[in-house]
Amino acid sequence: MSTADAASLDRRPGQPSDLLQLPQWCGPAAASVAVCAAWAVTTWVALHLRADATLHTVALFVHLASLVLGFGAVLAIDYFGALWLAGRKSLREVVDATAPLHLPVWAGLGGLVLSGAFLHPDLSSPLTCVKLCLVLLLSLNGVQASVLHRRLAALDGRPATRALLLRGALTGTVSQVAWWGAVAIGFLNSQR
Numbered sequence: 001m002s003t004a005d006a007a008s009l010d011r012r013p014g015q016p017s018d019l020l021q022l023p024q025w026c027g028p029a030a031a032s033v034a035v036c037a038a039w040a041v042t043t044w045v046a047l048h049l050r051a052d053a054t055l056h057t058v059a060l061f062v063h064l065a066s067l068v069l070g071f072g073a074v075l076a077i078d079y080f081g082a083l084w085l086a087g088r089k090s091l092r093e094v095v096d097a098t099a100p101l102h103l104p105v106w107a108g109l110g111g112l113v114l115s116g117a118f119l120h121p122d123l124s125s126p127l128t129c130v131k132l133c134l135v136l137l138l139s140l141n142g143v144q145a146s147v148l149h150r151r152l153a154a155l156d157g158r159p160a161t162r163a164l165l166l167r168g169a170l171t172g173t174v175s176q177v178a179w180w181g182a183v184a185i186g187f188l189n190s191q192r
Contacts, residue, residue, distance in 0.1 A: 028147050035139045038110075042117040043132060051118040059118035062111055070108015071179050073101045078172055091160060095153045102146060109139060122189070131185040138178035145171050 051059060077098045083089040089097075113135060121128050148167055152160060160168075 031143045039136045045117040059115040062115040066108045066111025073104040134178045134182045141174045
């Protein structure tokens with residue numbers, strides 16, 4: 001029996017052949033397109049829909065609850081990163097501890113984007129447009145942060161390369177700037 005025959009016997013039914021597997025970049029690229037599409041749809045909804053007072057109040061509550069959920073999880077992830085930088089946690093411990101936090105980050109971000117469409121954002125305001133761009137930036141940064149997390153997890157205890165560490169630092173910086181910027185602009189807009 002040839003090696004090729006043995007390999008074909010090892011394949012389980014329903015398992016794709018190597019020729020049918022998509023390149024690694026396809027998943028993140030598709031996620032990025034989905035993020036941009038969701039952002040565009042909610043921006044369009046914000047332009048064309050006027051929520052009544054009750055829906056506005058519900059949307060405001062969902063918006064604030066989503067901020068607590070999403071940004072709280074981001075701050076926890078960054079706290080674990082700071083513990084690693086201080087030498088108090090291993091990279092493996094940080095990767096394991098932060099893995100479950102990705103779901104609340106995305107749930108919070110999704111809640112913020114959807115509820116924000118019903119809060120009558122003033123899209124003629126340059127500040128609001130900056131906030132919308134920051135939200136898109138942090139969403140796309142989140143897609144690549146998920147890829148980075150998988151790469152760090154795949155190290156399985158081996159030291160991270162300088163490129164991965166630099167990417168992690170840049171990811172954290174972009175995340176913090178975008179989240180805090182969006183929060184600050186949201187606060188300033190609420191004062192009007």
